[in-house]
Amino acid sequence: MHIHQYEKLWLGLSLLLIVGFVATVTYGAVGTPAISMIGDDGDTLNPNAIDDHPEFGDPGVEKVGESEYAAYVVARQFMFQPDPIVVPANTTVTFYVTSADVIHGFSVVGTNANTMVIPGEVAELTVEINDPGEYGIVCHEYCGNGHHGMEGLLKVVPADEYDGGDAE
Amino acid sequence: MSTGSGAATFVDRYPEEASIVRQAFFVAFVAFGLGALFGVIQALHRTDILRFIPSTDYYTVLTAHGVLLVIVFTIFFLVGLFQWAITRSFDRPVEDIRITKAWLALMSVGSVVTGVTILLGFVDEVGISADVLFTFYAPLQAHPLFYAGLAVFLVGTWIAGADWFRSWLAWNAEHPDDRIPLQAFVVLTTMLMWYIATIGVAVAVLFFLLPWSLGLIETVNPLLTRTLFWFFGHPVVYFWLMPAYLLWYTVLPKIAGGRLFSDPLARVVFVLFLLLSTPVGIHHQYLDPGIAESFKFIAMTNTMFLLLPSLLTAFTVVASVEHGARQRGGTGLFGWLRALPWRDPAFTGMMLAGLMFAAGGFSGMINAGMNINYLVHNTLWVPGHFHLTVGTAVALTMMAGTYWLWPQLTNRRLYSRPIGLLQVVVWFGGMALMSNAMHVSGLYGIPRRTAEPQYQGFDFSTAFGSVAELNVQLAIGGTLLFVSALLFLANLAFSWGNPTTSGLGQTLPPALSGPDDSPRVLDNMRLWAAIALVLVALAYALPLGAIVADSGLFGPGGDAYPVTVVLNSVAVTAERLTASVGATLADVGGVLEVIR
Amino acid sequence: MNEGMVSADDGATHGDLERSVSAPPDQADVDRTLSHEEFDPKGTLALILVYFAILVGMWVFMYFVEFLGNGLTVVG
Numbered sequence: 131m132h133i134h135q136y137e138k139l140w141l142g143l144s145l146l147l148i149v150g151f152v153a154t155v156t157y158g159a160v161g162t163p164a165i166s167m168i169g170d171d172g173d174t175l176n177p178n179a180i181d182d183h184p185e186f187g188d189p190g191v192e193k194v195g196e197s198e199y200a201a202y203v204v205a206r207q208f209m210f211q212p213d214p215i216v217v218p219a220n221t222t223v224t225f226y227v228t229s230a231d232v233i234h235g236f237s238v239v240g241t242n243a244n245t246m247v248i249p250g251e252v253a254e255l256t257v258e259i260n261d262p263g264e265y266g267i268v269c270h271e272y273c274g275n276g277h278h279g280m281e282g283l284l285k286v287v288p289a290d291e292y293d294g295g296d297a298e
Numbered sequence: 299m300s301t302g303s304g305a306a307t308f309v310d311r312y313p314e315e316a317s318i319v320r321q322a323f324f325v326a327f328v329a330f331g332l333g334a335l336f337g338v339i340q341a342l343h344r345t346d347i348l349r350f351i352p353s354t355d356y357y358t359v360l361t362a363h364g365v366l367l368v369i370v371f372t373i374f375f376l377v378g379l380f381q382w383a384i385t386r387s388f389d390r391p392v393e394d395i396r397i398t399k400a401w402l403a404l405m406s407v408g409s410v411v412t413g414v415t416i417l418l419g420f421v422d423e424v425g426i427s428a429d430v431l432f433t434f435y436a437p438l439q440a441h442p443l444f445y446a447g448l449a450v451f452l453v454g455t456w457i458a459g460a461d462w463f464r465s466w467l468a469w470n471a472e473h474p475d476d477r478i479p480l481q482a483f484v485v486l487t488t489m490l491m492w493y494i495a496t497i498g499v500a501v502a503v504l505f506f507l508l509p510w511s512l513g514l515i516e517t518v519n520p521l522l523t524r525t526l527f528w529f530f531g532h533p534v535v536y537f538w539l540m541p542a543y544l545l546w547y548t549v550l551p552k553i554a555g556g557r558l559f560s561d562p563l564a565r566v567v568f569v570l571f572l573l574l575s576t577p578v579g580i581h582h583q584y585l586d587p588g589i590a591e592s593f594k595f596i597a598m599t600n601t602m603f604l605l606l607p608s609l610l611t612a613f614t615v616v617a618s619v620e621h622g623a624r625q626r627g628g629t630g631l632f633g634w635l636r637a638l639p640w641r642d643p644a645f646t647g648m649m650l651a652g653l654m655f656a657a658g659g660f661s662g663m664i665n666a667g668m669n670i671n672y673l674v675h676n677t678l679w680v681p682g683h684f685h686l687t688v689g690t691a692v693a694l695t696m697m698a699g700t701y702w703l704w705p706q707l708t709n710r711r712l713y714s715r716p717i718g719l720l721q722v723v724v725w726f727g728g729m730a731l732m733s734n735a736m737h738v739s740g741l742y743g744i745p746r747r748t749a750e751p752q753y754q755g756f757d758f759s760t761a762f763g764s765v766a767e768l769n770v771q772l773a774i775g776g777t778l779l780f781v782s783a784l785l786f787l788a789n790l791a792f793s794w795g796n797p798t799t800s801g802l803g804q805t806l807p808p809a810l811s812g813p814d815d816s817p818r819v820l821d822n823m824r825l826w827a828a829i830a831l832v833l834v835a836l837a838y839a840l841p842l843g844a845i846v847a848d849s850g851l852f853g854p855g856g857d858a859y860p861v862t863v864v865l866n867s868v869a870v871t872a873e874r875l876t877a878s879v880g881a882t883l884a885d886v887g888g889v890l891e892v893i894r
Numbered sequence: 895m896n897e898g899m900v901s902a903d904d905g906a907t908h909g910d911l912e913r914s915v916s917a918p919p920d921q922a923d924v925d926r927t928l929s930h931e932e933f934d935p936k937g938t939l940a941l942i943l944v945y946f947a948i949l950v951g952m953w954v955f956m957y958f959v960e961f962l963g964n965g966l967t968v969v970g
């Protein structure tokens with residue numbers, strides 16, 4: 131098969147580009163901090179039985195370690211519970227997000243914290259939250275004709291102002 | 299009747315086949331016109347520039363826009379173009395025109411049923427709706443006719459593929475030692491890919507969603523049906539793209555005054571698409587819970603390698619155009635660009651489409667980058683990306699290709715070349731604005747698929763410019779696109795009034811480096827199909843197995859959420875629906891009568 | 895700009911007749927014919943190298959500045 135010199139050069143460069151992309155993504159996954167993907171570690175559960183679930187039955191934020199918090203969030207047509215989600219600054223927060231009905235999205239606006247929310251699955255994502263402030267939360271997957279109203283708030287308060295409980 | 303200077307046209311030689319192509323294009327362009335109308339409504343509505351429908355109807359509009367454009371428009375154009383390509387390149391009529399008519403009819407009936415079911419979403423009294431968007435994720439549930447129409451449409455495309463394979467076998471019996479002509483090669487590899495890809499959506503629709511919407515099964519597994527959708531959802535983007543590639547590889551060099559640079563490399567490219575298009579679908583699910591990170595990583599590497607055939611295409615196609623420019627007397631490292639027929643709308647349209655594809659390729663690389671997907675997932679960046687790819691690389695190439703094909707299919711000249719040129723340039727300009735605004739908005743976190751991305755509790759913060767400016771840019775871009783679509787349709791409609799002319803025929807020149815420079819194994823369809831199936835099995839067996847093992851074929855429970863809010867009397871509903879489907883079919887039939 | 899060249903093949907000088915036919919009727923009116931051996935697509939190579947440079951530059955910018963510079967990295 132006859133291939134022109136320039137084509138061979140371009141083939142080589144293309145492969146280099148591809149390997150370069152894969153290498154960058156791998157670097158992101160193993161560098162510091164190592165970016166982890168939403169995976170399959172979360173439990174599965176029956177969306178109709180959410181109200182009886184030990185955590186999702188009364189969604190909210192819990193302290194689980196020295197400076198570690200777990201935020202249980204339920205997405206349902208057309209709101210997030212709890213709203214707002216209140217966490218102290220300078221902590222590591224793991225969000226456990228599930229849906230009571232259809233597929234939703236959960237995205238902390240202007241950040242990389244972003245996941246799909248699928249009924250039956252629990253999305254698990256851990257982030258380090260430093261400065262106090264407020265972030266919007268949007269549902270970014272179409273979930274019915276009230277989808278555009280589905281939003282929430284994440285409040286990061288200074289540690290000394292945090293009252294330690296569900297903010298519902 | 300005046301005479302031109304060229305040879306016999308396609309319609310002179312194959313009148314029946316030309317009629318099929320025209321009918322397929324007709325359906326495609328009707329869908330295109332409606333889709334463009336819905337597009338501009340969306341562009342004005344979500345930016346809050348002009349809202350004349352209730353926001354709850356936005357999702358009816360969006361479902362119709364998605365389905366009409368990426369299922370009906372693209373695929374009807376594809377079957378028309380492929381029928382032309384098969385007949386032309388094998389130089390033989392279809393084996394049995396009744397079969398050809400049958401698949402076109404099936405596809406049309408399926409599209410009308412699905413389309414009408416979607417549009418009935420505007421009429422609340424009817425109680426029928428399919429506002430599930432073109433991805434129809436369960437447990438949102440559409441009316442059963444939505445899924446049924448899709449299934450009928452799919453069966454139509456399968457028969458179309460079989461029809462073309464049959465032509466190949468018949469041709470092969472008479473030409474056992476010949477290489478498959480390139481155009482036919484594109485059609486055959488693309489259809490093999492389609493057969494593999496549609497396994498996913500066919501299983502999702504026939505085994506789960508349709509029976510579930512009919513109440514035959516209680517529950518479905520939302521992650522499973524979603525994964526099956528994306529099993530199909532990525533290769534379908536290459537399915538849309540292949541007609542554009544067919545035109546870029548076989549028609550564009552000719553229009554540029556040159557010849558295809560390398561036929562062997564073209565074959566390698568299409569084989570790579572067949573092999574790699576399907577085992578990558580999980581890249582649409584990077585942020586899905588319930589799928590292990592390792593599977594996502596594998597999908598990412600496969601996806602990156604799938605860049606290769608498109609990167610190779612960029613070289614081959616540009617080199618073929620450069621060949622044309624040099625033959626036309628062009629000189630210099632970049633000066634040859636000026637020797638090209640820029641006043642020809644078919645040429646300029648395809649070149650601008652290719653340029654936008656280069657840009658869309660870049661945003662696609664970002665989408666594909668697994669962890670960087672956190673940044674853009676489900677933001678407006680994503681529609682920004684695919685309006686460059688399917689919305690321009692494909693759609694604009696189809697329009698430009700139509701300018702060239704039109705006289706071949708009708709023996710009539712195009713109404714106006716200058717209007718055609720204006721049309722492709724306006725599309726390019728409109729898309730540059732709309733897509734740029736979408737990409738940037740996406741980086742600021744503005745979500746896609748929403749009627750009102752204006753929230754109560756917070757504002758989007760921007761690094762430069764403001765959300766209001768981006769909205770204006772998006773709306774102007776969308777309006778220009780709509781104007782361009784109207785220009786295209788009007789130009790074609792007026793062309794129908796031109797007198798017929800003989801001798802408008804065009805021939806396509808052979809490649810510079812022809813098929814004989816490549817190994818014969820490239821033409822071994824069985825081999826490539828087998829390897830493609832193995833790769834798909836490797837990529838999907840474990841993830842699908844894990845999903846089923848975790849929560850079962852029918853999921854962990856949960857209700858269905860029909861998008862139809864009021865279901866009054868089933869009988870009344872069915873009656874009204876049959877009436878409107880019947881009326882639409884009658885209209886379509888009437889117009890088709892004229893077109894042929 | 896090579897005006898004569900462009901319009902000759904552009905159909906314009908064929909007058910009204912060719913106004914609406916896309917592409918020249920045949921390839922007889924090319925300046926010269928170039929075979930595969932005679933033709934080195936160096937313009938294509940130049941263009942595609944520019945594209946390569948843009949891709950690499952934009953990728954680095956998007957990944958390291960826009961993405962890694964963004965808040966709330968998902969670490970688990």
Ligand code: HEM
Nearest residue numbers: 334337338340341364367431689693746747748776779780
């Ligand atoms: C007049 C030209 C067009 C305009 C003004 C337009 C406008 C838009 C807008 C504003 C959206 C985003 C809606 C949202 O996410 O809220 C959208 C979505 C979309 N467009 Fe277009 N578009 C046009 C042409 C096209 C073409 C030619 C195609 C493909 C061939 C296309 C395919 C799509 C698809 C697949 C979606 C996504 C639908 C979904 O999210 O379910 N569009 N369009």
Ligand SMILES: [Cu+2]
Nearest residue numbers: 269271273277
């Ligand atoms: Cu939503």
Ligand SMILES: [Cu+2]
Nearest residue numbers: 531532581582
């Ligand atoms: Cu994809």
